[in-house]
Amino acid sequence: MNTGDGGRGAPTAPVLLQLSGVSRVYGDHPVVRSADLDVRRGEFVVVTGDNGSGKSTLLRIACGRERPTAGGVLLDGRPIDEDAPEVRSRVATVMDAGACYPDLTVREHVMLVALAHGRGDASGDAVREVLRDHRLDDRADALPSALSSGQVQAMLLASAFVRPHELLVLDEPEQRLDTGARHDLARRLARHRDRGAAVLAATHDEALAAVADTVVRLEGGMLVGGTARDGG
Numbered sequence: 001m002n003t004g005d006g007g008r009g010a011p012t013a014p015v016l017l018q019l020s021g022v023s024r025v026y027g028d029h030p031v032v033r034s035a036d037l038d039v040r041r042g043e044f045v046v047v048t049g050d051n052g053s054g055k056s057t058l059l060r061i062a063c064g065r066e067r068p069t070a071g072g073v074l075l076d077g078r079p080i081d082e083d084a085p086e087v088r089s090r091v092a093t094v095m096d097a098g099a100c101y102p103d104l105t106v107r108e109h110v111m112l113v114a115l116a117h118g119r120g121d122a123s124g125d126a127v128r129e130v131l132r133d134h135r136l137d138d139r140a141d142a143l144p145s146a147l148s149s150g151q152v153q154a155m156l157l158a159s160a161f162v163r164p165h166e167l168l169v170l171d172e173p174e175q176r177l178d179t180g181a182r183h184d185l186a187r188r189l190a191r192h193r194d195r196g197a198a199v200l201a202a203t204h205d206e207a208l209a210a211v212a213d214t215v216v217r218l219e220g221g222m223l224v225g226g227t228a229r230d231g232g
Contacts, residue, residue, distance in 0.1 A: 013040040016167055016198045017062060017080075021071035024057050024221075031057045033221040034071070039167070039200050044193040046209045047202045049218035055202035056095075056171050058218065062200055063093050063169040075167070089117070092165035094156050094173055100144050106151075107131065107140040110159050117163035130158040133188060135181065149176040157185065167198045174205040186211045 017039040024032040032054045039045050049055050060066040061073060064082035073080045080087055101109050107127060114123040131137045134154040144152055153176045160168060168189075174182045186207040193199055193213070201208060209215050216223050 013042050015039070016041050016076055017200065018074045018077075019058075019062060019071065020074070022058070022061055022068045022073065023070040024054075024061060024066070025069045031221050032061065032068070032218075035218075035221075035223050037062075037216065037223065039198045041166070041198050042193060042196045043214065044189060044199040044212045045201070045214045045216065046212035047200070047216055047218060048204065048209060049202075053218040054221040055218055059169055059171050059200065059202050060095065063091055063095070063167075065093075065095065089164070090166045091169060092160040092163055092167070093169045093171075094160050095169070095171045097153070097175060100152065100156060100159075102144050105141050105143055106136055106147070106155050109144075109155060110162050113159045114162045119163070123162075126162050130162045133161070133184075134158040135184075150178060150181065153177055154181065161188070161192075165197065167200070168192065170199070170201040170203075172203055173201060174203055174208060183207050 015038045019035055019037040022032060022035045023030065035058060037045070047055050047058060057066065061068050064073065064075075064080035064087055075087060075090065082088070101112070104112065110127050110130060111123060114126050119126050128137070131140055134157055136151065136154055136158060139147060139151060144155070147155065153173070157173060160170075173185060177185065182205055189199055189201070189208065190211040201212075203209060217225055
């Protein structure tokens with residue numbers, strides 16, 4: 001099933017990420033089965049499904065973090081490999097809860113990401129903007145241990161947004177965020193998409209699904225359908 005053909009003018013945009021016949025089996029247990037999915041430039045695709053349906057595995061495969069048992073993944077027509085410099089420069093992810101530097105302040109953490117990905121002299125302004133957008137400007141000098149779990153998640157999101165990228169892959173980015181922060185994230189992702197970025201997110205959150213161009217569902221490891229929003 002190719003589900004990347006709907007919403008907000010997506011058919012005219014080139015495909016950036018393409019999953020073709022992707023399967024992942026652990027031992028005798030199939031987790032993802034024969035998944036086809038396109039994500040176009042300027043498109044926001046949401047994957048929904050119950051816990052254990054294979055969403056996280058699908059996203060790890062999509063960003064090159066995990067290899068499929070069968071099928072393939074292409075980024076701009078080339079096989080994806082998370083360790084390749086080209087992929088690291090083009091794909092930003094938030095996949096692992098709590099994956100941060102415990103001895104760096106919020107500002108230092110986000111600044112390190114900005115500098116490492118070539119923001120250079122623009123890093124200071126970029127860091128201030130994302131900290132403000134993620135309601136972290138008053139916690140900029142705090143260590144992760146002094147943050148709430150929702151603030152840690154906001155810091156991880158800020159670190160993804162601060163760096164240049166063409167594709168943003170998010171695994172349940174709404175985790176631990178309060179209702180207001182979830183709605184802010186939905187608006188931010190919609191703006192991000194409108195500026196030309198491709199977004200692929202697994203979520204249980206209705207606010208994120210509501211602003212997506214395409215919503216697909218995983219059931220028992222299989223993509224079983226989807227809906228495309230009218231971008232009019």
